[in-house]
Amino acid sequence: MMEEKIYESFAENSSNVSLFLFTIGPVQQFISQARKTQDLFMGSFLLSYLTFIGMEEVIDRYGPKSIIYPNLSAQPLMEWHLKRCNINRKSSISSFIDQPTIPNRFVALIPESEESKIIKLAHKMEDIVRKKWKEMVDIVLNKFKLIDKIRLDKKDEDCNAVIKKQTLDFPEIYWVAMPFKKDGRYITEEDFKDFFEEVQKENVGLIYHLGYSALEKSMGIRKNLRNFSQINEYGKKCNICGTKEGVIKAGMGSLQVGKYISEKEALCIPCFVKRALDKYLGDKVDGKFIDYTFPSTAEMASSNFKKRALKDAEVQFNAYIDDIKKIVGENVLRQIQVKPLNKIEGDFNNVVNIEGEWFFEENLCTENIKKQFGIEIDDKEIEDLRKSLKQITDKVGEPNPYYAVVLFDGDNMGEWLAGKLLHNFEHIYGSDLWNKLPNKVKEELKTSIKNKLLAPTIHSLISLSLRNYSLEFVKKIVEDDHLGKLIYSGGDDVLAFVNLKDLFEVMRRLRAAFSGHIKIENNEIKVDWSNNTGFVEKDGKLLLTMGKNATASCGVVIAHYKTPLKMVMDKVRETEKKAKSNTEKDSFAISLLKRSGEEKIIVSKWKYGDMDVLEILKELSYLFRRNQSGVRISRRIVYTLAEEFAKLKDKCGNYIAETGIINTEIKRVVLRAVDTVSGNIGKEEKKNISKEISDVLKNLYHKYDDDIDNFLKLIEISAFIGKEGE
Structure with a gap:
């Protein structure tokens, strides 16, 4: 049967094969429970590290090519694994080993279809991960001589009982498998009737596509049946998670106030181990964590x-x-x-x-x-x-007390990975296989968008594109070319701290690099919206990207360095959702949290036609900055425009002015706000510069569908960022 031939192509002629999905959590909850930046980073690295520890069992049994997602080519932890196996394949990416680049889940195509063997594999992986976590706990506690000092308040439980009680529910581990053989036969579309309302029987090649979709649905069902263990603890709760009792305090063992604990903190065992994970890692991963420090918000x-x-x-x-x-x-x-x-x-x-x-x-x-x-x-x-x-x-000048947290995420990745956004089928399967398909089937596949199929090759190419983005571009953009620090970069999602001076350009380059709209000149990544090839040349190689049709959204919070980190992290996730909820996504949202408690939020598309919004905001912030050559704009322009526009509202608060009046007001206010800081600029040149600025602002205003309030917030945030050094 043609169906079996297609099946054999993705199974690589194996008669027994299954899709296997393994995930570790909790992710957002565990990572965002942080009082210090080190908590945030170490939580990310811990999940990445433990996921790879579980993945090693699959790699050792079936080889690294069995992992479909994430792509393991030159992954830092994969290089580390090979080194431990006496295989030296060190690449330039190996220096990233202290970066969480492995997501908390992986998909593998394993040569097993027998239920008992798959269960045995999964239980072995789960056991390995839990043993590794216990090893971490024991080593970190011993480093500080805490192993016999821990007790629950008002309880006589010995330290071992407390350690066991507080660590038993981490990490959460879930797995599902989808065998492609059942009862000695190849599975057919009929076997998926419990997962999907309708499956068209005549469609050829649906098996992998349906198998992966069913795999994801199964994981969703499994996670709804979360593991639960009742833990009754009393006394002061942990200052980080707020759920377990804070049993570790300064002065216990050799633990003193400083990097690992504050004067009045009380931490539970998992939260303390997360913060002090560098004590476990030490020289384990190429010595990267010896005397490790992670930059604070200040x-x-x-x-x-x-x-x-x-x-x-x-x-x-x-x-x-x-x-x-x-x-x-x-x-x-x-x-x-x-x-x-x-x-x-x-x-x-x-x-x-x-x-x-x-x-x-x-x-x-x-x-x-x-x-x-x-x-x-x-x-x-x-x-x-x-x-x-x-x-x-x-x-x-003075240091700016504000910084930014950037949360970047690819749009519709579930649909990409499920095959819904793929291109024409003749490009997916290759000409040989495509030409063998019956004409009736070809026509059906071409005309029905529902039947765009996901194949292992395409799945692997998506993984490769996300790997290239994460390893080849993100770290260079955030850390090497700008004043930033990555928390994690695990494919399509990025979390990073960025200094305000570089915020707009980091955001621009992250978005452009995701869809391949960049070029590399003189070892610097630059935005190039004309590059629609889907490839980027780097070091003489062409790197595959997600391509021109891929979009992404980004949430940013600008906060004072003394604002509680937990509040900032909650706000950045909320802000990212605002970007995702914008029309057709492909947007960014910025929330400015002033120390006074005032908040300003803007939501915008990355581009409106040929207008690159962030490029304009970057230029405006530069012009708002003092002590620059040429010209600057008074930050009073924001308040002046707001006052003038307020006069154009009716009794219900709606703007009633015509476009011509708005344009005239912008031009007049800009001319008064522009000042020269160079004796070489005369009145006529100042007038010309004012016109250029007002034209940009007028264009920006009209791109926002005459949304004056959002327009003013954009200018205000640019002005706020431009005050650096005052």
Whole structure:
């Protein structure tokens, strides 16, 4: 039968094959339960690492090619696995081993169809993952001599019972399998009648497509039957998760206030192990986690200030660090030393860097230093530190206390992976197989969008495209070319911290790279909306991308570095949903959380025709920035426009002005707001520049369907970002 021939093509002539889906969680809940940035990152890495530990069993039994998703080519953890097997295939990507690039789920095509063998495989994988988690717990607790110090409040349970009770429900592990042989026969469309309302029997080649769709439906059903274990605990709850009792506190064992715990924190065992995971990882993954530090929100906010200081006030910068060392001592200095961001490390040599919070004057006080390090210093010494810091700010301006969290996600990935968004079938199966199909079947496949089929080859190509995006482009965009730090990049989804100066350009490049609309020049990734080929040339190789029809949405939160991280993470997920809910998706949303409690939210498409919205916002933010050559725009323009437009509303609050009036108002207000900061620019040139700016703003306004409020928020956020250095 033709059906069996197609089946054999994807089964690689194996008579027994199954689709196998394995996933570890919880994801959003576990990762977002964070008080420090290190909690956030380590939660991501932990899930990525444990998923790969489970995946290793499939790799060792059936080979890496059995993994359909994610693509394992040059994956850092895969390179690490090969190295442990004495196979050295180190690539340039191997240095990313401290990045969570393995998603929390994988799909494999395994040469097994016997139920008992599949169950045995799944249970073996589950056992391996749980043993690895227990090993992590034991090693981390032993590092701090906590293993015999832990008790539940008001309980006499011994430490082993407490450890077991608090760790038994992590991680959540789910798996499903879809064999393509049943009772000694190949499965047919009839076998899927419980999954789908209607399956057309005459369609050839549906088996893999239906099998994968049924696999995903089965996983959804399985997750609805979540594992549950009753845990009754009393006393103060963990400061991170808020569910288990906080049994680990500063002063227990060798655990002191500092990197791993704050003065009044009480953490449960899983949350503490997540935060201190680097103590377990140590030299396990190429030594990347020895003396590991992850930038704080203050470090992210202050990174452009540091870049300016190292460029224009290096002597004062180093003198300030020396002054801190003299006053607080070398031991404290070691505690606050952190690795600089990749971009700073790449631009400046041998940077001695300390935590970003020490560059904000508000943190230079006796109470703060005593709270963090338990040492007493007098007011005179504080005053000396402030004077030393002022030597820097007098030259390069103040650090901006705000930073951004970026959550990026491909649109409709479920439909891509289910085959619903695939292109013509003659391109999917290849000409040889396509030509063998009956004409009646060809016509049916061509005309019915419902029957676009997913084949293993296509599934693998999608995985390859997502792998290329995650490993070849995302880290370079966020960390190497800009002031940013990745939390995770596992295919189509990205979570990152970004300094405000680089926010708009990072967003632009992430979106363009996802659909392949980029080019690489002089080792820099640049946006190129004219590249519709679906390929990007890098280092002499053509890299496959998702292609011009792929879209993505992005949520961004701009927050003060002292805003609770949990609040910021909840808000960024909410903001991403606003972007996803915009017409046809392919949008971004930005939420500005001011420290005063005021919030501004904008939602926009990435592009309107040929107009690149973020490119305009980037240019506006540059013009709002002081101390730049040429011109600048007064930030009062936002309030002036708002006041003028308010006069154009009727009693119900609706704008009633005609387009011509709106255009005239924009032109007039811009002309008054534009100022020259260069003696070489005369009145006529200023007038021309004002016209260019007003034309851009008028175009932007009309692209938003005359939504004046959203238009004003766009300008306000650009102005807010442009205040860097004041």
